[in-house]
Amino acid sequence: MAQLVNAPPPPSSTIWFHTKPFSGNPRTRMAFNPINTTPSSSNNKTNNRKLPILLFDIMDTIVRDPFYQDVPAFFGMSLKELIECKHPAAWMEFENGVIDEEELEAKFFKDGRPFDLQGLKNCMRRGYTYIEGVEELLQALKQNNYEMHAFTNYPNWYKIIEDKLNISKYLSWTFCSCTYGKRKPDPDFYLAVVEHLQVDPASCIFIDDRIKNVEAAVGVGITGLQFKNSDLLRQDLVRLGVNISIDGQ
C-alpha cells in the first residue's frame, strides 16, 4: 500500500491519527494514537463544512511533471547535463514568485545563453497530463462534496496546467508557492495553509509524492499520504474514512 505517514506503521484496519484537537504551538509534534476507522467516521461534518479537507500536491501527484524527460529532450540533453548547466536557483526563485518569466529566461542557464522560452512553455504544456486514474478519483471526491485545494510548489505556469487540464473543476488553486512566497517543505507554508483554512490540521489530509513534503505536513498535525499511484491512493483514502463511492455504482 502507499505509505501512510504518521508515527509507526499502522496495524491492519487501523489508521494512525492525532487524537487531540489541535491547539497551542502548531509546530509541536503531537502524539499519535490509533483509532478504528469505521463508516461512521466518514462524512464527518463540522458547522456544515465537510471534513476532511483534502490538500493535493500537483506535480507527479495529479499531473505528470514534464521536467524530467520532456524538458531535457527539448534542449537535446540528458537530465544530468541539463542540471549541470542550469542556474541552481532560478527555477526555485520562479516558483517562489521572486523572479518573473522574463528574469527566468535571462538566468535559466548559468551562462545566460539564450533559448526559445515559448518553445519550452509549449513543450511543458504538451507534457502536462493527468496521472493515470487520478482524474476519475478527483471526480468521485468532487461528487461526494469534499473541499479540495492544490498545495503546490509551482510558478505562475500553473495557469498553463489549468488552461490545458481544467483542474479547477475539482479543486481550487489556493496554495501555490508563487503566491505565498514559500515552498514545501517549509513548515511556515503548511501553517499558512491551516491558518487560511481556519481548520484543525488533523481535519486535513495532505497527499504528495515527495516523502519530505508529507513528513512536514505530519509535523504540523496534518494527516499525510505519500502518493504512489491512484489505486493505492484510493485504498488509503477509504481506510481514512473518505467516501469515494459514485452514484449508481
Ligand SMILES: Nc1c(NC[C@H](O)[C@H](O)[C@H](O)COP(=O)(O)O)[nH]c(=O)[nH]c1=O
Ligand atoms: N528545476 C526545474 C523543475 N523541477 C521540478 C520540480 O520538482 C517541480 O517543478 C516542482 O518543484 C514540484 O514540486 P511539488 O513537490 O510537486 O509541489 N521543473 C521545471 O519545470 N523546471 C526546472 O527548472
Ligand SMILES: [Mg+2]
Ligand atoms: Mg510533487
